[in-house]
Amino acid sequence: MQLSTKHLLGIKELQPSDISLILSTAQQFKEVLQRPIKKVPSLRDVTIVNLFYENSTRTRISFELAEKRLSADTINFSASGSSVSKGETLLDTVNNILSMKVDMVVMRHNASGAPHFLAQHLPNTAIVNAGDGINEHPTQALLDAFSIIEQTGTLQGRKVLLVGDIMHSRVALSNIYLLKKMGAEVKVSGPPTLIPKYIREALGIEVEYNLRKALQWCDVANILRIQLERQNQVLFSSLREYNLSYGVSSRLLDEIGKDIVIMHPGPINRGVEIDSDVADSRHSVILRQVENGVAVRMAVLYLLSGKKELVHN
Amino acid sequence: MQELLSAQQLSLTINRLAHQLTENGEDLSSLVFIGIQPRGTHVAKKIVEAIAAIHPNTPINSGFLDITFYRDDFREELHIPKETTITFSIEGKKVILIDDVLYTGRTIRAALDALQDFGRPRKVELCVLINRTFNRELPIQPDYLGIAIDTTPAQKVKVNWETEQALLY
Structure with a gap:
């Protein structure tokens, strides 16, 4: 069993079976988070960039924790203080980051549809929508x-x-x-x-x-x-x-x-x-919602990262 | 298809393993029996039942361990995790890992890694129902053993838990 999609752009694009799979996998990650050592080696070879074009506390920390608990390498990017202010486009920024061998992109953007745009141009990179404008989260x-x-x-x-x-x-x-x-x-x-x-x-x-x-x-x-x-x-x-x-x-x-x-x-x-x-x-x-957020995001990242080899074949 | 263990033999083997696991008279509270998901859980349940019959009214620490997140073939195939139920501390205890078939040894390697995240056991031992003696890919051997068989990689060994038979295809 696996997800029917390579990206998590919105719930609109998911099948009910995808949702069930994510939720049942999250249940197992919730157990992981209760262990004395709350970390598994699953994504040891995966690098994830967190692109935040909009402010966030919970989502950003939650994704970062989820990535770390899965042993992924992470890079954080905030639009403020970056070359975005010098006029670099979204696609250029992301392509530059990906050329440094990054496997997955978690993105929050104030423009609705920004992650869908990225997914169209970067079909081989898993894109996770962390909130796009007034569209989806x-x-x-x-x-x-x-x-x-x-x-x-x-x-x-x-x-x-x-x-x-x-x-x-x-x-x-x-x-x-x-x-x-x-x-x-x-x-x-x-x-x-x-x-x-x-x-x-x-x-x-x-x-x-x-x-x-x-x-x-x-x-x-x-x-x-x-x-x-x-x-x-x-x-x-x-x-x-x-x-x-x-x-x-x-x-x-x-x-x-x-x-x-x-x-x-x-x-x-x-x-x-x-x-x-x-x-x-x-x-x-x-606060229980916030706690569950880490387990759910671990499940999403874990299930999407598994597609890597399939995509490269 | 060849029958390796009939239902009666399987029951006798489980009973023998239950006696062997407890024969040196260690306090049951210092032992932990952990079945490896998915199929080791059936063996673990049977063994724990048999030990409970030998030592009535004694609490036994037992649980299940899922090793999905610790697999070394994660990039080749996506596996869906099953439940892990280790609700007690394994710190300082003797852990007996239980599985149905020992073949390449990779599952046990992953289980040893997974176990570390629950604490530092005093000792870890391995109990398997069937040991496929050839084709081990890692230096792992069982401490308690139901039966040993010689197989080729093309063959399949399976325990059918409905009919309680061990079969070789």
Whole structure:
């Protein structure tokens, strides 16, 4: 068994069997991470470059740790402080790095489709999308799915709610693709200005503008950050107003009185989309998600690296 | 096809191995029995059951080890990992690695590497049901042995755990 793809560009491009394979492999890596020595020699002969054209804390550290735990050699690249500011194109930068015998590229880019562009031009190098603009963030969706299975046993039939800035969130789109492929039910909730107008027609996703009703419906609530850096117009009147209408508070959860698994891809804006007491409550699996992220990324890198010989033949 | 062990012989062999493994009277709490995934787990389960029958009401440390991430042929073929269940410390213990067929020795080499990541055992020994004496590619020999057979690389040795027979093709 192996993945049907050479790259991880998005969940959209994956088969359900690919997703299952990544998640079950991640389960074994999670066990590795609990050993006294949390490192395996699998990718000893693989060099990976982490290309980050956009800021990141969790994803970057998580990928780097995953690579190190697999014994891969790693190089880190940030657009700031590089020759990008001198006018070098993305393809030139990557080709220069690859000419130094690098096997895999993990890339975050603020332009949607940047990893797809690279994959077209570099068919023999495995490309892993670590977030591209407002398109996809596939490893985040995979670790969210892993965490949902860990908490509730399955994805099949689970009711998952995505709350907040659906419009600008690549986490939302990747989650929607993944959850639908794996048989979960998905709804979104948030201010109408932050929900794509044609989400029902395009993706078959129901919208529930009333957060209380939406929470009453769901088993799992994945709360998304307001992506202020991607908004060039005023889409809601104030953060305080947003918090009052769409912030998840413990008072709201107590009133609903249902055990809902609370997730958040981070970084959290405390007091905006989620209140502190919810983020730190026993319902919250936010730090568990971060922990699972390393195992899931190890699985992705391990499964994609295996294609190396096949590609060269 | 040739039958190497019938179901009855296999059961007797497992019983003999269980006695041999515990005959020097070592405290069972200082021993760890580890079946190598995937097929060594069947042998390990049977041996642990047999030891439990000889020493009732004594806890036995046993688990499974997957060696996928430590293989030396990873670049030739992608292998999908199976479960590892070593939920106890192996530090200072005597570890007995258990597998069904010993052939090239490469699986055991990988298992020795994998084991190191769980701590430093006092001693590691190897118990196999069938030893294919030719075609070893590494200096590895069993300490406890069911049967030894001479085979050529073209032949296949398999234990069918449904009928509990060891077969040579």
